[in-house]
Amino acid sequence: MxxxxxxxxxxxxxxxxxxxxxxxxxxxxxxxxxxxxxxxxxxxxxxxxxxxxxxxxxxxxxxxxxxxxxxxxxxxxxxxxxxxxxxxxxxxxxDWVTLSQAFLEPIRAGRFYVHTAAHAGTAPDGAVTFHIEAGRAFGTGHHETTTGCLEMLDRMAGEGLRFDRVIDVGTGTGLLAFAARALWPDARYAASDIDPISIDVTAENMAANAIPADAMLLVTAPGLDDPALQAAAPYDLVIANILAGPLIDLAPDLAGALAPGGSIVLAGLLDTQAEAVTAAYVAQGLTPVDRNTRGDWPTLRLRK
Incomplete structure (x- = not known):
């Protein structure tokens, strides 16, 4: 986001x-x-x-x-x-954005540990660690929507699910795409965001986390509205942590780009919006299979 x-x-x-x-x-x-x-x-x-x-x-x-x-x-x-x-x-x-976030406490979500430079070297043994510096894009891991997605991805890997083509829509800092890549390193990855600053930040965070520049297709686009993203479809895992309104509007596009049997992880919605968001994807032929909730913020998983 x-x-x-x-x-x-x-x-x-x-x-x-x-x-x-x-x-x-x-x-x-x-x-x-x-x-x-x-x-x-x-x-x-x-x-x-x-x-x-x-x-x-x-x-x-x-x-x-x-x-x-x-x-x-x-x-x-x-x-x-x-x-x-x-x-x-x-x-x-x-620069109040960076000032307010520079000393955020690290986040532990499943096997993932997300920290800023202020907490470098503090990761527990065995954790999958990401350095995501505070700054210009959403997704340091500190909001329940991002943390909920990290936990959902971790749970999916724990269930033995495997994916070959993954896209993170509304990638923000790139964190969720990075987490998926750590779980399924042999898959092909794409990340998109409507905000070009977020794509720049994602590229910077790839370098900061020793992720090769060619490991992920980065595209500035609303949803999947880009020829490169469409050419890379179908995806067997779609991650979209944005807001309820855009999630509903994008339901036909995201569901259409999802391979049969594929999974979609949705977040950025309030608990009161979950029914409407779920209904939009059920109308596209998807079936709800899992959900976790942190505070007022659910993370939904559906399968095609």
Whole structure:
């Protein structure tokens, strides 16, 4: 899942709101809800006073003075602060995306261990390790959607499933494609994203993780709308961690590119959206076979 982040802005603004620990934990990684905004804010959560462990703080950083709809959306993320009359203020210009994520704690999901440079050398024995630096694209592994996909892929490998042609649609940082390649190293891989920045980031992350540049076809495209991606079909594994609306819209294309007997892993949807997303793929002849849920975020697996 990707977002078009601008890392330098003429003026940054900050909105500070109190929040509960539970709200802060939900917002600690990427938050797909804010991607509906043209310029999503960067969210930072902190515990101002360790002696008050349930009283946390949300700082939302905006590129330029935020519009009312953006402020309302951020406020909706912390219902406990509904009565707080805080206003945004201008702040010193910084790269808030990288700053907010640079010291994210490592993630363990199944056999996978995902870390930034701040935690290099901390991987447990036997883990499949990826260095995914914080920055310009969605998918460091810290949101439940990405972690849920990692766990689903790990479970599929544990069941003995094998794949020969794999595509990661909406690849973001490339992490899910990298994880699949670690599980099924002999398969052919493609990764696409509508955001060209994400494709650049994926290429950078391939180098950072010693993945050969020719190990994966990287394409900037919405869904599968590219001749190279279509020529590489059919795929026997499709991974799509995007949002519910695009997943539904892409159902005919993704299902059509899936080989008979192939599997598709879908994420980026809320639990309340799972029925509609599943129905869109069932209408294309797919059958639900597995599901895991982290918080409000399910990961679905269907088979053709």
């Amino acid at each position: 990707s977002a078009e982040w601008k890392t330098q802005a003429p003026q940054s603004w900050k909105l500070t709101l109190p929040c509960t620990k539970a709200e802060a934990e939900r917002l600690a990684g990427e938050v797909p809800e804010i991607e509906i905004l043209d310029n999503p804010p960067v969210l930072m959560t902190s515990e101002p006073d360790p002696d008050r462990p349930d009283d946390w703080q949300l700082d939302a950083y905006f590129e330029g003075e935020p519009e009312a709809d953006a402020l309302a959306l951020v406020r909706s993320l912390v219902p406990s602060a509904a009565a707080i009359a805080a206003a945004p203020e201008p702040v010193e210009d910084q």
